[in-house]
Amino acid sequence: MRFFSWRKMIGLMMAMMFCLVAAACSDGSASETDSESAENEISITYRSGGGTNKGLTDWLNEEVIPQFEEEHPDVNVKLAPLEVNEGDYFAKVSLLLQSENTAPDIVTEDTFMVNSDASAGYLEPLDERIEGWDEWDSITENVKNGVIAQDGKIYGVPYNTDSRGLWYNKELLEQAGVEVPWEPKSWDDILAAATAVKENLPDDVVPLWMNSGKATGEATSMQTFQMLLYGTDDPLYDHESQKWIVESDGLLDSFKFIDTVYEQDLGPELSQVLNGQGGTVAYQQLMPQGKLAIGLDGIWQTGNWHEDGAAPWPEAFDTLGFAAMPTQNGEAPGTTSMSGGWALSIPAKSNSKDLAWEFIKLASTKENNLKLQLKDGNLTPREDVAQEPEYLEMEMFEEASSFLENTHFRPAVDKYPNVSTVIQTLVENVVSDKITPEEAVEQYKQEVTEIVGEDLVTSK
Amino acid sequence: MRADVQTQRNQIGSSSIGKKKKDPTALRSVLFLLPSWILLLIFFIGPILLTFYFSFTNLALTGTQAQNIEFVGFQNFVSMFEDPTFRISVMKTIVFLFLSAIVGQQILGFLLAILMKEKNPTFRRLIGIIVIAGWVTPEIVVAFCWVAFLNDNGTLNMILNAIGLESITWLYTFPMISVCIANIWHGTAFSMMVFQASLDDVPKTIEEAATIDGASRLQVLIRIILPMVKGSIVTNMILVTLQTLGVFTLIFTMTGGGPGTSTQTLPIFMYNQAFVNYQLGYGTAISLVLLVIGIIASLFYIRSMKVKI
Numbered sequence: 001m002r003f004f005s006w007r008k009m010i011g012l013m014m015a016m017m018f019c020l021v022a023a024a025c026s027d028g029s030a031s032e033t034d035s036e037s038a039e040n041e042i043s044i045t046y047r048s049g050g051g052t053n054k055g056l057t058d059w060l061n062e063e064v065i066p067q068f069e070e071e072h073p074d075v076n077v078k079l080a081p082l083e084v085n086e087g088d089y090f091a092k093v094s095l096l097l098q099s100e101n102t103a104p105d106i107v108t109e110d111t112f113m114v115n116s117d118a119s120a121g122y123l124e125p126l127d128e129r130i131e132g133w134d135e136w137d138s139i140t141e142n143v144k145n146g147v148i149a150q151d152g153k154i155y156g157v158p159y160n161t162d163s164r165g166l167w168y169n170k171e172l173l174e175q176a177g178v179e180v181p182w183e184p185k186s187w188d189d190i191l192a193a194a195t196a197v198k199e200n201l202p203d204d205v206v207p208l209w210m211n212s213g214k215a216t217g218e219a220t221s222m223q224t225f226q227m228l229l230y231g232t233d234d235p236l237y238d239h240e241s242q243k244w245i246v247e248s249d250g251l252l253d254s255f256k257f258i259d260t261v262y263e264q265d266l267g268p269e270l271s272q273v274l275n276g277q278g279g280t281v282a283y284q285q286l287m288p289q290g291k292l293a294i295g296l297d298g299i300w301q302t303g304n305w306h307e308d309g310a311a312p313w314p315e316a317f318d319t320l321g322f323a324a325m326p327t328q329n330g331e332a333p334g335t336t337s338m339s340g341g342w343a344l345s346i347p348a349k350s351n352s353k354d355l356a357w358e359f360i361k362l363a364s365t366k367e368n369n370l371k372l373q374l375k376d377g378n379l380t381p382r383e384d385v386a387q388e389p390e391y392l393e394m395e396m397f398e399e400a401s402s403f404l405e406n407t408h409f410r411p412a413v414d415k416y417p418n419v420s421t422v423i424q425t426l427v428e429n430v431v432s433d434k435i436t437p438e439e440a441v442e443q444y445k446q447e448v449t450e451i452v453g454e455d456l457v458t459s460k
Numbered sequence: 461m462r463a464d465v466q467t468q469r470n471q472i473g474s475s476s477i478g479k480k481k482k483d484p485t486a487l488r489s490v491l492f493l494l495p496s497w498i499l500l501l502i503f504f505i506g507p508i509l510l511t512f513y514f515s516f517t518n519l520a521l522t523g524t525q526a527q528n529i530e531f532v533g534f535q536n537f538v539s540m541f542e543d544p545t546f547r548i549s550v551m552k553t554i555v556f557l558f559l560s561a562i563v564g565q566q567i568l569g570f571l572l573a574i575l576m577k578e579k580n581p582t583f584r585r586l587i588g589i590i591v592i593a594g595w596v597t598p599e600i601v602v603a604f605c606w607v608a609f610l611n612d613n614g615t616l617n618m619i620l621n622a623i624g625l626e627s628i629t630w631l632y633t634f635p636m637i638s639v640c641i642a643n644i645w646h647g648t649a650f651s652m653m654v655f656q657a658s659l660d661d662v663p664k665t666i667e668e669a670a671t672i673d674g675a676s677r678l679q680v681l682i683r684i685i686l687p688m689v690k691g692s693i694v695t696n697m698i699l700v701t702l703q704t705l706g707v708f709t710l711i712f713t714m715t716g717g718g719p720g721t722s723t724q725t726l727p728i729f730m731y732n733q734a735f736v737n738y739q740l741g742y743g744t745a746i747s748l749v750l751l752v753i754g755i756i757a758s759l760f761y762i763r764s765m766k767v768k769i
Contacts, residue, residue, distance in 0.1 A: 091735040094522040113522070116738075120526030214736070215716055271612050271629045274719050414523055421737045425545075432632075434720035443544065450539055 041076045042355050045096065045104040049083035050280050051310025055303045055376030056108075057081070063371050064363045071362070075355060080104050085276035087217030087424075090417065096347075097122035103349035105356040109156055110218065111146030111341050112410050116417050118149035124346040125153040129357050135364060142409065143381040147343045150414060156343030157364050160300075160378035163337045163403040164223055166190070166323040167287065167295040176200040176293070182323050185330045187231070187257055190294070194266040197293040206268045208261055209282045209295040212431045213274035214424045221420040222338050222410065223297055225427055228254035230408045231327040231336040234460050236419070237411035244419065244452055246445040247459035253328060255430055255437035262431045268292075270432055284311035287320070296325065299400035303377030317395040324403055337403040340410060341381060379404070415452050422447045515745035521738035529741075536745035546746075548721045549729040553705065553753070555636060556643075556725050561704035564644035566697060569651025574681070577659050588652075595649030603713035606642040607631070610714075635715045635722040643710055647703065651696055658692035659685065694765045698758045705754050726750050 044060065046053055057079070065077045082092050090113050096102045097117065109117060117123050130136045139158060147156040170180045176196040184190050194207035211219040229236060234250030237243070245251075261267045272281055283301045286292035288311055295301075303309050305316035324335035344360045346353050362368065370385045372378075379400060380386050391397065410416060426440045435443065449457050518525050518532045540546045572591060576584050594602070609615045610630040617627040630638050662685055670680050686693075708727040711717060717728035724732070726746060734743025 087736055091521060091738065094526070094738070116523040119524040120520075120522045122522070122526075214718065214732075269612065269629060269632075270719050271632045274632075274716075276716075417522065418737055418739070425732075428718060429720040432718065432720035432722070434722070447543075450543075 040072075040074050040352075040355075041078055042105040042352050042359060043078040043080040044106045044108075044359075045080045045082060045093065046108040047084065047086065047089045048081035049085075050277055051284060051304065052280075053081070053376075054308075054310050055306075056372070058308065059368075059372045059375045060363075064359070064368055067368075068359055068362050072355070072358070077359070085215055085217065086219060087215060087276070087421075090217075093117070094120070094122065097349060100349045100351065103347040105346065105350040105352050106359060107345050107347055108159075109343050109345045111156075111158065111343055112218065112412070112416055112420070114147050114155050114343060114345065115149045115412050116414060117345075118151070118153070118155040119414055122348055123155045124348045124350070124353060125155060126157070126346065126357070127154050130154055130157075133361060135361070135366075138366070138382045138384050140381055140383055142339075143341055145412060146341055146409065147345075148412070150412075156345035157360050158341050158343045158381040159364065159369065159372060160376065161339055161341035161381045162298045162300055162378050163339050163400045163407055164227055164296070164298045165325050165337060165399065165403055167283075167297060167301065168193075168321050168323060169287070169290060169293050169319055170321050171319060172197060172201060172205060172290065172293040181321055184323060184326045185334070186326050187228070187328050189326065191257075191260065191264075191266065194261070194294060195264065198264075198266055201293070204291055206282075206286060206292045207266045207294060209268055209273065209286070209292055209297075210258065210261065211273070211278060211297070212258065212262075212267070212427055213276075213278060214421075214428045215274060215276035216278050217424060218420060219279060219297075220427050221423040222340060224258065225254055225423050226338050226408070226410065227296060227325050227336065228257055228328075230338060231325060233331070235408070237413065237416075238458060239411070241458060242413075243456050243458040244448055245460050246448045246457045247441065249460075250328075251444060252437055252441050255426070255440045258427060259430050259437050262433075267431070274428060274432070280310075288313040288316070290319075299396060300376065300378045302394075302396055303375070306375075306377065308375070309377075320396075322396045322399040324399075324406075333406045335403065335406050337407040338410070339404065339407040341378075418451045419448055422451070511744050511747060514741055515748050517741045518739075519741040519744075521735065521740055523738065532741070536742050537749075540742070540745060540749065545721060545724070545729065549724050549726050550753075552636070552721070552723060553725040556640060556707075556711075556723075557701060557704050557757075559636070560640040560643040560647070561700045562697070564640060565647045565651045565700050565704075566693075568644060569648045569696075570655050570693075572648065572652045573655035573659055574685075576656065591652055592649040594645045595647065597646070599646065599707075599709040600713060602642060602646045603710045606638070606645075607714055610638055631715055632719050635719060639711050639714050639723050642714060643704065643707060646710065647700065650703075651700060654692055654696045654699075655689065658689040662688050690765055694761050697761045701757050701761070702754050705750060705757075726753070 046056060048057060060079060068077055069075065082089055084092055090110070093107060093109075093113075094117065096104065097107065109123070114123070118125075136157075140161070143158045143161045144154075147154055147158055149155055166182075166184065168182050170182075173180050173182055173193060173196075176193070177200060178193045178196050182193065184193065190208070197205060197207040210224040212224060213220060226236065229250050232248075232250030232253055234245055234248035236245065238245055262270075267273060268282070272278060275281070279297070282292055282295055283297065284304050287295065288305070299322070302316070304311045305313040307314070325337060327334060327336050344363060346356045346360070350356055366382060366384050369380055369382050370388055370391060373380045373385065373391060374394065377394075379397070380391065385391055386401070410420075422444060426435070426444055429435045430437060430440050445457070515536060516531060516533060517529045518535070519529050520526050572587070576587060597605070607614070611617075612627060612629055614630075616630065620627060666684060666688075667680055670684050675683065706727060707725070708731065711723050711725060711728055712731070715723045717724040717732065727750065730743050730746040730750065733746060734740050
């Protein structure tokens with residue numbers, strides 16, 4: 001017993017601890033050997049969780065990965081999804097791409113982040129690779145603009161695009177006495193319909209859902225604020241003078257509209273809408289349960305309701321309509337929309353760029369892209385897929401494609417992501433009554449000026 | 461064993477002063493201490509210096525500035541003090557600190573300790589376990605418990621509904637009160653234990669003497685007990701303040717700093733600037749300010765109570 005003295009025991013334990021710590025610290029060298037053995041592994045990072053990107057995941061697992069592994073039997077494709085809310089996804093990706101040890105080989109980039117991640121040196125330019133790839137020409141011109149950074153180089157291959165409009169429940173609007181098919185001509189028409197729903201239907205029916213919180217990130221900025229703003233005469237950014245418009249009637253009116261919706265109790269409970277999972281609650285729960293009358297959101301929501309979607313709802317396409325978002329007072333051209341989209345990019349610190357490029361090429365073929373849209377419910381960036389009968393027959397795609405006529409793209413300039421987060425914060429502050437719309441415009445001016453510099457802002 | 465350490469300490473002391481240069485044990489001591497010095501340097505001093513440096517740059521998470529870091533002088537601090545949200549965050553931090561740390565944890569902890577003083581050991585143990593349960597629960601679990609209790613379909617609203625009252629969206633109607641209560645529930649045990657230990661040290665004879673001289677219970681508390689535990693009060697105040705200043709997980713999980721700016725304390729503001737608005741440089745500058753606030757608060761306590769730490 002003397003042999004196992006306490007002192008020796010403690011010494012032994014400390015030695016073991018030291019070994020453990022040493023092993024943990026030597027992660028760098030360990031993973032180097034790892035990556036050598038994993039030369040034949042490529043990883044793909046995208047956002048998941050709560051039914052997000054279910055179509056994309058299924059498409060990768062069932063279609064692209066089996067095809068790729070058949071062509072490259074010695075390569076293993078690993079999915080590395082990030083289960084975070086939309087706002088956190090971009091920050092987490094930026095962190096992952098900073099180091100060789102953490103960078104995946106393919107990353108899905110929202111096109112609004114491409115420019116800024118490319119300027120940061122996180123992404124690999126694809127120009128040389130694209131030169132020898134004739135499929136690039138099939139991609140719609142204006143969608144391509146989303147993946148070209150300010151240095152003029154291409155940093156990703158778009159795999160979808162989208163448009164936004166007003167989802168509405170025909171039955172609920174009819175019960176409320178609103179004529180269907182509903183074709184609102186101005187913002188007032190939207191408020192009128194929502195008010196009718198509020199007055200004539202039970203209290204648990206939400207009249208109008210717009211993403212309004214910081215936690216819903218870019219959705220708040222694009223699906224709500226910019227859908228309104230681009231229906232006024234004042235855009236976010238003046239492309240001619242290359243300046244941000246930080247003071248305009250359009251800004252004020254957009255904040256005022258959002259404020260009115262919540263002032264008049266036409267929106268959902270703040271506890272629901274300010275939550276990161278707000279969109280999921282609205283389109284996977286409330287809408288199918290007949291508890292949401294109107295929702296301002298994108299075409300991809302149909303992906304939820306397909307047979308293999310996150311919230312299968314076969315009657316969705318008989319029950320719902322998809323109306324174009326009107327301009328503020330019906331000014332020409334009468335309707336407006338916003339379009340974005342996602343792209344497959346190769347991180348600059350990936351260690352199997354060639355394989356990654358092979359994978360992207362395979363994923364972007366006509367057949368595979370069509371399969372993705374059928375599963376995921378987004379619009380295609382490829383002109384040839386858009387002509388396919390199978391694609392044209394998809395529910396609501398006719399409406400969604402028609403919105404593209406008057407659609408707008410977010411300013412693809414440095415600092416857009418920062419300006420966007422300012423918008424998100426201000427929208428949340430307005431809906432939670434922390435500030436008035438007038439104060440919101442004032443703060444917008446101040447904060448955007450701070451971010452982009454005084455010589456890059458203008459008033460209207 | 462203790463003697464060994466003592467002699468070793470003396471040797472280190474003397475070797476650092478520079479006498480007895482040829483002491484053979486000096487080198488050995490240095491060698492033994494070297495690993496911990498190196499670790500401290502890499503993992504403690506290094507990051508602190510880096511934080512100082514980054515807070516004077518425009519370092520960003522993405523965009524051109526992620527590649528070209530520029531030294532911007534005091535720009536981050538200037539814009540911080542011009543930023544209305546920063547002022548709001550400072551106010552929210554002070555409110556959170558005052559309600560949850562000073563009023564909540566300190567006073568409640570002291571009350572619990574004094575009420576339990578010299579009570580039946582079984583009773584003390586029972587209450588102790590209940591209070592300490594909140595303290596040993598990890599912060600994230602505490603946050604989830606309180607979200608489950610306070611959210612729209614949570615336990616509290618179910619109880620209210622059962623007795624015929626309407627639901628209240630606690631986390632949105634009373635966000636600051638909600639996070640304060642959660643933090644008090646989580647942290648009170650710490651103060652209670654500190655006070656219990658120091659109250660047990662107050663000699664019974666002095667109290668008895670005071671009582672015989674005709675002092676009331678309240679007078680004994682204010683004139684005898686409080687002055688005698690002043691040191692622990694200040695120490696505890698400093699510890700609890702520093703702990704509360706840094707609370708992030710609890711608030712972030714429960715309210716995300718919202719709705720709007722209602723619970724946006726400085727750590728949340730810092731996170732938003734660094735990881736939501738991608739301005740890492742600005743974020744680190746805010747963390748420096750947070751550190752300064754902590755130091756000022758500690759000095760204030762020490763000075764106002766006139767104790768020596």
